[in-house]
Amino acid sequence: VYNSVCMAPNIYEVAHAAGVSVTTVSHALSGRGRVAPATRERVLRIAEQVGYAANPHAQRLVSGRSRTLAIQIAGFGVAGSTEFLPDAAFFLDLLNAASARAAERGYELILASYDLDPRRAQSLAIDGAVVVDPSGDEVLLRELPDRGIPVVTTSRPTIGSMRFPWVDNDQGGMAVRAFEHFVRMGYRRPAVIATARRRSYVADIIDAYVEWSRRRGTEPLVVELPEPPSEAAAGRAARRLLALAEPPDAFYATYDRLALGVLRETRRMGLDAPRDLGIASAVDGEVLRWVEPSITAADIKPGLLGAGAISNLVDIVEGRPVSASVIVPSRLVVRGSTRRGRDAGGV
Amino acid sequence: VYNSVCMAPNIYEVAHAAGVSVTTVSHALSGRGRVAPATRERVLRIAEQVGYAANPHAQRLVSGRSRTLAIQIAGFGVAGSTEFLPDAAFFLDLLNAASARAAERGYELILASYDLDPRRAQSLAIDGAVVVDPSGDEVLLRELPDRGIPVVTTSRPTIGSMRFPWVDNDQGGMAVRAFEHFVRMGYRRPAVIATARRRSYVADIIDAYVEWSRRRGTEPLVVELPEPPSEAAAGRAARRLLALAEPPDAFYATYDRLALGVLRETRRMGLDAPRDLGIASAVDGEVLRWVEPSITAADIKPGLLGAGAISNLVDIVEGRPVSASVIVPSRLVVRGSTRRGRDAGGV
């Protein structure tokens, strides 16, 4: 029953060395059963001495839990995909906060690659998963519910009928706030430059924009860029819109790179932001603070999204009641690209 | 022996339903033993039908491996640490490539938080770990070798005596190339603005700089900023150096934010880069491409570092021979902040 030397010691060896049963060792180390203080002391000392550490695999087999969660981010972990990753700071923030929150709650975090195949999804030793910005056809979304493993999403899947608890910003409301900011600054006609509606936050923005335009009685101007989106494509879209009979004089882009593309291309056309047109982004990013002019953007608090999703997931895993949906606050950060007129001094 | 309904089916239920033994099921599914084609077919069908998926915990207990690796990044996964994280794009790139490579090799990747405590380090169910830019006193570096779990580092630990296989850039060589670039551009006296020597790459840069200065017969000018470093601190350091009797006319910063700090502060002093002084960074970052002037930097290929570290680790885990150290190529990207004189047109 006892191991020989040289391998990592198991609980039997500790029990043997301490002259007690494995039950006692288990209880002494976990603090769960009743053990005489003196005995516990001795067991702890011996365990320390022989460098005992419980085999995590055995513990997991018996408990059925791994205290491990997975997090999956669109486009992440796919060879050669770096350039398709949207704003780096956003995801790093989200990931960092998720990782910190998981650690706080006593869970490990697995970075699931986005092209995970079904077999690997099945062999994932996890208690739950967060899927960031799902489209809806992710393998995890299909496989995990079958195994009884809870999933929480950040924003909502747009295709498929499964419903998961989610945490999200109010991107529609934020878009409207941005449009109203445009109007306050004297712009008359904002357009939207978007990625595919596959991401729910994009759909939210477009829907809010169409509704807002309807209320004002103006024709909505939306460009949905084909995948993968690029700065250049955003620039071309802006150029096309500006060639219209009734061109827009402001652009709301669904993420930072697109806003950047618009800025570059319009500048190339000899237009000046904020004077000739306004530019804002639905997702903030470091570059937006550094370009000239700096670009107005929504701070959607990626850290709150990441930490919130993990918290909710842990609550579900541990059987606590949670609300199925959580809205995380966000804030419009007004910068140079939309600051003009009498308010030019600052907001 | 058989489960009742409602739980995830186990191998016994599949065996029962297929009218075979668990061995046969195991063999049929893993493709390891000898099974009659007809039998295998039937087992596979039944397994599919009842939605069987092997319990990963049990497989890991028996195999002793988890096909899971951990990766730890300085400052990552610690609550409220976001602002201390160096250049986002660098780490996201590294992480993305590491994740992709791990997936390719059939391993999962755990994001270990930087403040992991010893107990949790012991209960990590991993076959190996990558520690990015270790100082040397990381818990993983102490705990894992005791458990016989291999560790690979990205750059080398500076404190402690343990040696791990590593992958790294030649930061010293790159620094010298940058200094020579400065000289070619007509700058006479580069200074170094550095973070703490605790990171080996910083030490490499400083050592290379001191040696290079010695060879030229000039006095080295190095500022090691206290932790945590900041743009402001870098700016103040630059100001101090410029007040010397023999001030520097170029700055090599150990990462992007510091270079940015120098740029901002010197501009505030009325100095112009590249005209009055040169600025370069040892680590590239998105903002460096966007500021005016854009800042010269070393592209240290974070993706190659991440993927290389994972590859090496997997080779070690699986018992293949590896070289203990790998140097990853890097490249100086010359931008506006150092482009002057007759070469002003480009490099």
Place this chain on the structure above:
DNA sequence: GTGAAAGCGCTAACAA
């Protein structure tokens, strides 16, 4: 307060 023994679900050596 302590210990014997029955699993957790799987793999693989060995037998048939």
Place this chain on the structure above:
DNA sequence: TTGTTAGCGCTTTCAC
């Protein structure tokens, strides 16, 4: 080709 069975290392029920 297929089945029996002994572990992997731990937790936990139930006697003592």
